[in-house]
Amino acid sequence: MEAGREGRCFTYEDSRRLGVDLGDLVVVRLRGRRMQGLVMDRRISSPVDRGQASGSEAPPRHLEAIEALVQSAAVDPLWFGWIEAMAVHCHISPFRMLKAALPPGWLGQRQSHQAEPRRLWWVQLESSAINPQNLPQRQADLQAALAAGGGGAWQRDLQAAGFGSGLVNGLIKRGLIRREKRQPTDASNGLSCSDACDQDLEVPQSLTVEQQEVVEAFQSQPLGTGMLLWGVTGSGKTEVYLQLAERELQAGRHCLILTPEIGLIPQLVDRFRRRFGTKVLEYHSGCSDRERVSTWRQGLTAAKPLVVVGTRSAVFLPLAPLGLIVLDEEHDSSYKQESPMPCYHARDMAMDRARRTGARVVLGSATPSLVSWKNLAPQGQLALARLTRRISDQPLSPVHVVDMRQELADGHRRLISRPLMERLSALPEAGEQAVVLVPRRGYSSFLSCRSCGEVVQCPNCDVALTVHRSRQGHQWLRCHWCDHRAEVESSCHKCGSKAFKPFGAGTQRVMEHLVEELQGLRLLRFDRDSTGGRDGHRRLLEQFAAGEADVLVGTQMLAKGMDLPRVTLAAVLAADGLLHRPDLQAGEQSLQLLMQLAGRAGRGERPGHVLVQTYCPDHPVIHHLVDGRYGEFLKEEACLRHEAGLVPYSRACLLRLSGDSAAATATAAAVLAEQIKPLCDAQGWCLIGPAPAPIARVAGRSRWQLLLHGPEESPLPLPSGSTLWNGLPRGVALAVDPDPIQL
Numbered sequence: 001m002e003a004g005r006e007g008r009c010f011t012y013e014d015s016r017r018l019g020v021d022l023g024d025l026v027v028v029r030l031r032g033r034r035m036q037g038l039v040m041d042r043r044i045s046s047p048v049d050r051g052q053a054s055g056s057e058a059p060p061r062h063l064e065a066i067e068a069l070v071q072s073a074a075v076d077p078l079w080f081g082w083i084e085a086m087a088v089h090c091h092i093s094p095f096r097m098l099k100a101a102l103p104p105g106w107l108g109q110r111q112s113h114q115a116e117p118r119r120l121w122w123v124q125l126e127s128s129a130i131n132p133q134n135l136p137q138r139q140a141d142l143q144a145a146l147a148a149g150g151g152g153a154w155q156r157d158l159q160a161a162g163f164g165s166g167l168v169n170g171l172i173k174r175g176l177i178r179r180e181k182r183q184p185t186d187a188s189n190g191l192s193c194s195d196a197c198d199q200d201l202e203v204p205q206s207l208t209v210e211q212q213e214v215v216e217a218f219q220s221q222p223l224g225t226g227m228l229l230w231g232v233t234g235s236g237k238t239e240v241y242l243q244l245a246e247r248e249l250q251a252g253r254h255c256l257i258l259t260p261e262i263g264l265i266p267q268l269v270d271r272f273r274r275r276f277g278t279k280v281l282e283y284h285s286g287c288s289d290r291e292r293v294s295t296w297r298q299g300l301t302a303a304k305p306l307v308v309v310g311t312r313s314a315v316f317l318p319l320a321p322l323g324l325i326v327l328d329e330e331h332d333s334s335y336k337q338e339s340p341m342p343c344y345h346a347r348d349m350a351m352d353r354a355r356r357t358g359a360r361v362v363l364g365s366a367t368p369s370l371v372s373w374k375n376l377a378p379q380g381q382l383a384l385a386r387l388t389r390r391i392s393d394q395p396l397s398p399v400h401v402v403d404m405r406q407e408l409a410d411g412h413r414r415l416i417s418r419p420l421m422e423r424l425s426a427l428p429e430a431g432e433q434a435v436v437l438v439p440r441r442g443y444s445s446f447l448s449c450r451s452c453g454e455v456v457q458c459p460n461c462d463v464a465l466t467v468h469r470s471r472q473g474h475q476w477l478r479c480h481w482c483d484h485r486a487e488v489e490s491s492c493h494k495c496g497s498k499a500f501k502p503f504g505a506g507t508q509r510v511m512e513h514l515v516e517e518l519q520g521l522r523l524l525r526f527d528r529d530s531t532g533g534r535d536g537h538r539r540l541l542e543q544f545a546a547g548e549a550d551v552l553v554g555t556q557m558l559a560k561g562m563d564l565p566r567v568t569l570a571a572v573l574a575a576d577g578l579l580h581r582p583d584l585q586a587g588e589q590s591l592q593l594l595m596q597l598a599g600r601a602g603r604g605e606r607p608g609h610v611l612v613q614t615y616c617p618d619h620p621v622i623h624h625l626v627d628g629r630y631g632e633f634l635k636e637e638a639c640l641r642h643e644a645g646l647v648p649y650s651r652a653c654l655l656r657l658s659g660d661s662a663a664a665t666a667t668a669a670a671v672l673a674e675q676i677k678p679l680c681d682a683q684g685w686c687l688i689g690p691a692p693a694p695i696a697r698v699a700g701r702s703r704w705q706l707l708l709h710g711p712e713e714s715p716l717p718l719p720s721g722s723t724l725w726n727g728l729p730r731g732v733a734l735a736v737d738p739d740p741i742q743l
């Protein structure tokens with residue numbers, strides 16, 4: 001139950017014979033109060049046992065009854081065992097691990113949900129309607145799907161088959177269909193709707209020789225193992241996932257397809273739906289709590305195997321038997337949950353789950369992480385498969401570096417260099433498109449004084465405030481950590497200078513420059529601010545794919561997954577912002593991002609180009625980007641980190657403390673350090689800190705940290721259970737992050 005910091009376990013009796021089981025949500029009383037609890041463990045006891053209770057001195061106790069069953073989880077013991085093991089791995093109580101694994105809203109479920117079955121929308125063709133001419137294609141498709149299925153279908157199944165509510169509403173307006181609420185059980189006058197929608201599914205592509213080899217290699221892999229699929233951008237990895245999934249489905253096993261970012265979900269879901277129709281479900285933060293609970297339940301009760309496309313938390317779905325787990329873009333750090341606890345990495349979870357259940361894992365990437373690289377057989381656990389050629393047979397696009405120092409020396413002070421300008425302005429005539437990466441969002445990064453160097457900081461956090469600007473031209477400052485907002489000032493409050501201007505370039509600022517400087521170019525902006533709403537990403541990408549713009553300007557997410565044949569130019573405006581982050585993996589991560597971006601160009605018939613603007617063209621990352629030999633980079637990086645004894649050739653663990661009071665937090669950090677120092681010494685780990693976190697204050701809370709560093713694959717030098725938390729003063733929170741990615 002949610003009692004205390006870690007949640008606590010109590011014992012109750014199922015005297016009302018509700019048949020409760022592991023993971024079920026039940027109603028019990030705690031000190032007279034009705035509360036909801038999760039069933040964490042089960043003991044069968046007979047009256048005789050009770051009389052001779054272990055230890056024998058304890059008299060038989062009267063246990064309170066479980067009052068009601070709210071939700072039955074029906075998870076299998078294998079799944080539960082895995083969750084318990086992961087709790088140990090993440091240094092968290094089994095209760096909190098289970099709570100994190102269950103869909104959000106599970107604990108808040110009302111009993112009434114179960115008592116009365118929900119009524120659903122039923123969509124029915126109007127028999128009297130006259131078929132209009134010139135129906136838009138998708139509306140016609142929907143109409144045909146309904147007709148093929150006998151005239152009606154549940155809206156939720158139509159949704160699953162890719163017919164959104166907009167389309168349904170369109171046909172309602174035309175009077176072609178009507179919609180009513182019905183009880184899901186009385187589907188008497190309907191087809192089993194999924195069959196209707198699954199009628200004209202796409203047929204699989206015939207595989208290239210390389211793809212075929214990968215599929216065969218995977219088929220011969222033992223159950224419970226994994227494969228690293230290293231395939232250059234545009235080499236047809238997704239097609240391989242599709243065909244592997246198809247084989248699993250035929251064998252009656254479920255599939256999980258994971259992607260790091262919610263922005264990549266729509267394209268992936270669309271591709272899987274075209275192939276597998278209503279077998280495809282979604283599970284990610286863009287779904288409502290109710291949808292996630294529903295997908296969870298469908299996973300438990302599905303008669304036929306499913307494909308679930310989701311983000312990292314989908315790794316917990318209780319699908320059984322599970323055949324395949326794919327992690328696309330496996331190198332992406334979004335697979336790691338940093339906060340709140342449990343701080344888990346979906347890749348570790350997936351590998352462990354596969355080992356236990358006999359599923360198999362595919363880690364796909366054009367730029368594999370060093371962690372997976374190091375985990376290759378024979379020393380490690382992963383088989384390696386490669387796709388070295390693009391489907392289009394276009395070579396990877398050549399990379400041109402623009403030295404911005406030279407631009408400046410030549411008196412050219414624009415954001416957009418002359419070579420980039422030239423290429424962009426040639427696009428419309430050639431009927432081609434470009435993507436431009438700006439490594440930060442917002443109007444421009446920060447407000448600074450050119451006279452004294454003062455930068456406007458957030459009063460709550462140790463970060464610069466970002467300048468934002470509305471369409472009407474109004475400017476304001478905003479903190480990306482705590483959402484603090486402030487007005488923009490016209491002069492420096494420190495020295496009074498009027499040379500007080502935004503510095504750096506965000507997507508909005510770049511858009512304005514492009515609009516000014518490249519009249520006649522049509523631009524679209526693709527970042528978190530412009531892709532709001534559930535279908536934001538899909539809408540923008542559709543517009544761009546339909547040729548409504550020449551240039552797509554955006555942040556990180558535009559580098560990934562997009563497959564548009566007319567894009568022949570990929571550019572990055574200021575690579576420097578990426579290269580100089582104070583982060584251990586900055587090199588690896590920026591090269592991954594830049595190669596990913598480069599992979600967007602030249603995927604169709606026409607050759608592509610990549611243009612990188614930077615003030616340090618001699619940076620090793622830029623060199624590797626130009627020569628395109630990612631394998632060489634991995635080898636060098638592995639050597640460097642191996643020699644320096646850095647992760648993944650050692651192990652790290654970060655303890656993060658935060659609290660309202662700076663003094664209390666600092667003291668708690670010091671006390672904690674004293675507590676674990678002897679354990680570190682005994683196990684050959686070293687303890688760094690306590691020290692203030694790199695961003696020492698967020699949303700008014702002080703942050704301190706302890707970094708532990710130890711031998712590869714050794715256990716964390718921490719006391720078990722909740723010991724670490726027991727000594728903490730009120731108001732100070734502690735999170736344990738094993739294998740942290742960011743410090």
Ligand SMILES: Nc1ncnc2c1ncn2[C@@H]1O[C@H](COP(=O)(O)OP(=O)(O)OP(=O)(O)O)[C@@H](O)[C@H]1O
Binds near residue numbers: 206207366391599
């Ligand atoms: N065997 C095939 N025959 C014909 N076309 C194919 C085949 N395999 C893939 N394609 C097409 O090639 C294009 C690129 O494939 P896909 O998107 O799967 O590559 P990818 O490796 O996943 O790319 P990226 O990692 O860059 O996102 C897609 O349009 C896909 O439909």
Ligand SMILES: [Zn+2]
Binds near residue numbers: 461479483484698699
């Ligand atoms: Zn702030």
